[in-house]
Amino acid sequence: MITATDSRTLSELFDTEPDRVDRMSVRVGPLRADFSKQRVSADDLAQLLALAEEKDLAGWRAKLFAGEPINTSENRAVLHTALRGVGGEAVADEVTAMRARIAAFATKVRREGRFDTIVHIGIGGSDLGPRLVADAMEATGQAKPALRFANNVDGASVNDALKGLDPKRTLVIVVSKSFGTQETKMNADSVRDWLVAAGCEPSEHVLAVSANVDRAVAFGIDEANIFNFWDWVGGRYSVWSAVGLSLAIAYGPDAFGEMLDGAAAMDRHFRDTEFPANMPVLMALIGVWNRNALGYDSLAVIPYSRRLRLFSAFLQQLEMESNGKSASRDGADAGTTCPVIWGDEGTNGQHAFFQWLHQGSKGAPVDFVAVLKDHEDRPEHHRALLANCFAQSEALMLGKTESVVRAENADREDLDALAPQKTFPGNRPSTTLTLDALTPAALGSLIALYEHKVFVQGVLWDVNSFDQWGVELGKVLATTILTEMEAGESGEHDASTAALMALATSDPSLTKAKI
Ligand code: F6P
Numbered sequence: 001m002i003t004a005t006d007s008r009t010l011s012e013l014f015d016t017e018p019d020r021v022d023r024m025s026v027r028v029g030p031l032r033a034d035f036s037k038q039r040v041s042a043d044d045l046a047q048l049l050a051l052a053e054e055k056d057l058a059g060w061r062a063k064l065f066a067g068e069p070i071n072t073s074e075n076r077a078v079l080h081t082a083l084r085g086v087g088g089e090a091v092a093d094e095v096t097a098m099r100a101r102i103a104a105f106a107t108k109v110r111r112e113g114r115f116d117t118i119v120h121i122g123i124g125g126s127d128l129g130p131r132l133v134a135d136a137m138e139a140t141g142q143a144k145p146a147l148r149f150a151n152n153v154d155g156a157s158v159n160d161a162l163k164g165l166d167p168k169r170t171l172v173i174v175v176s177k178s179f180g181t182q183e184t185k186m187n188a189d190s191v192r193d194w195l196v197a198a199g200c201e202p203s204e205h206v207l208a209v210s211a212n213v214d215r216a217v218a219f220g221i222d223e224a225n226i227f228n229f230w231d232w233v234g235g236r237y238s239v240w241s242a243v244g245l246s247l248a249i250a251y252g253p254d255a256f257g258e259m260l261d262g263a264a265a266m267d268r269h270f271r272d273t274e275f276p277a278n279m280p281v282l283m284a285l286i287g288v289w290n291r292n293a294l295g296y297d298s299l300a301v302i303p304y305s306r307r308l309r310l311f312s313a314f315l316q317q318l319e320m321e322s323n324g325k326s327a328s329r330d331g332a333d334a335g336t337t338c339p340v341i342w343g344d345e346g347t348n349g350q351h352a353f354f355q356w357l358h359q360g361s362k363g364a365p366v367d368f369v370a371v372l373k374d375h376e377d378r379p380e381h382h383r384a385l386l387a388n389c390f391a392q393s394e395a396l397m398l399g400k401t402e403s404v405v406r407a408e409n410a411d412r413e414d415l416d417a418l419a420p421q422k423t424f425p426g427n428r429p430s431t432t433l434t435l436d437a438l439t440p441a442a443l444g445s446l447i448a449l450y451e452h453k454v455f456v457q458g459v460l461w462d463v464n465s466f467d468q469w470g471v472e473l474g475k476v477l478a479t480t481i482l483t484e485m486e487a488g489e490s491g492e493h494d495a496s497t498a499a500l501m502a503l504a505t506s507d508p509s510l511t512k513a514k515i
Contacts, residue, residue, distance in 0.1 A: 102256070106252065
């Protein structure tokens with residue numbers, strides 16, 4: 001097991017290691033990761049590299065790219081890298097054919113100009129990736145047709161998505177790997193009703209993207225309107241597949257292709273680079289260090305880029321649905337695994353939770369993400385944005401000692417009470433990732449970086465990162481409760497749940513039987 005034995009602070013590590021920044025920074029194309037402000041000494045890193053060896057990371061990595069069924073509980077290969085043209089030679093032809101179909105269709109829709117808006121319906125992996133990418137692609141392009149998203153089963157989601165739209169000029173893309181997801185099917189039904197009510201023929205407006213074509217057909221989607229993908233693409237790893245169709249249409253197949261190429265560059269770096277210089281491997285090792293040796297419960301991801309503001313929400317699914325597990329592949333207790341992932345855009349977060357990061361009892365490591373080149377044509381804003389980002393990691397690391405606070409406030413009578421309150425402990429770890437510019441390629445590399453980090457951590461924690469049994473129980477119970485509420489029945493539940501159901505069904509609109 002790994003243990004923290006080096007008690008030197010971050011400042012002391014910098015003082016004794018003049019080459020620390022160079023040694024602990026890695027560049028891959030437009031992406032640079034500076035890990036130097038992490039509390040990891042050379043000896044700590046050696047321990048972590050030994051752990052990677054002990055867990056046969058190289059062997060697992062080879063299995064990943066070879067398309068071996070490393071999703072053991074579902075007996076599936078994990079080949080999202082093949083969508084970018086790296087690894088998984090056995091599926092390369094069907095991937096190429098699908099990429100060509102996506103590009104041809106996107107080009108046709110853009111040329112014909114029949115639609116002014118796309119409504120993308122999906123949830124989880126069928127929503128978060130496309131929504132993140134859509135925001136980010138606005139840096140260098142503009143959606144045409146415009147893009148709207150309906151995800152939640154809350155009627156507000158579909159209502160907001162449809163607000164002000166002309167059904168005759170709306171293209172609907174229903175995205176669901178399983179085509180069994182309650183939220184997506186309900187939203188798709190409501191949107192189909194909306195089209196029919198306006199006299200539109202659904203088959204001329206509704207497309208589906210799914211790995212379960214039979215179910216999509218049974219749902220009433222014309223087979224010719226279905227873009228398929230495969231069970232070896234996990235939902236949260238699927239934005240590179242036809243799940244990204246709305247992006248390819250809205251921002252053009254070239255931009256979509258550039259994003260895939262950017263991801264492919266990260267794939268090759270991950271596959272071919274020795275561990276001490278491998279960006280996703282180092283990021284994963286440091287994450288394991290923070291979790292298992294330093295005992296941090298969470299990781300904050302703060303993009304200093306409004307266009308990446310969904311990045312932490314995207315990573316919540318990617319990391320927590322992948323590695324939020326307590327059982328290892330062979331069923332043993334996996335011990336301490338994935339931390340809570342959270343965050344929001346900088347600088348907004350500075351005026352909310354940064355107090356806790358700086359002075360809360362333990363705080364959390366932070367991944368800062370910054371974009372060096374401004375796409376907004378407002379250099380003064382951009383300089384301030386970057387200055388804030390860099391200042392936060394410096395403040396977290398250096399802190400402010402009580403003696404400095406005392407000297408600054410020497411005239412205060414309540415100095416003994418005040419000084420500790422104005423003291424910053426410092427020595428709080430962070431990574432700073434910089435993108436040269438928020439291009440589709442840099443975005444692709446960034447997302448792929450975290451995908452591979454998650455894979456490596458899964459290997460180190462010995463969990464299957466590619467299933468998600470933990471989401472099933474709630475889905476089953478929700479179906480039971482919905483059926484009972486609709487029938488006006490109370491079913492068999494604990495007292496609290498029964499009382500909540502009774503409260504809800506006192507509104508007759510929630511009980512079909514009583515209407
Ligand atoms: O919430 C669980 C989950 O299965 C995710 O893994 C998935 O991304 C999401 O639901 C949506 O699933 P689907 O694409 O099958 O509708």
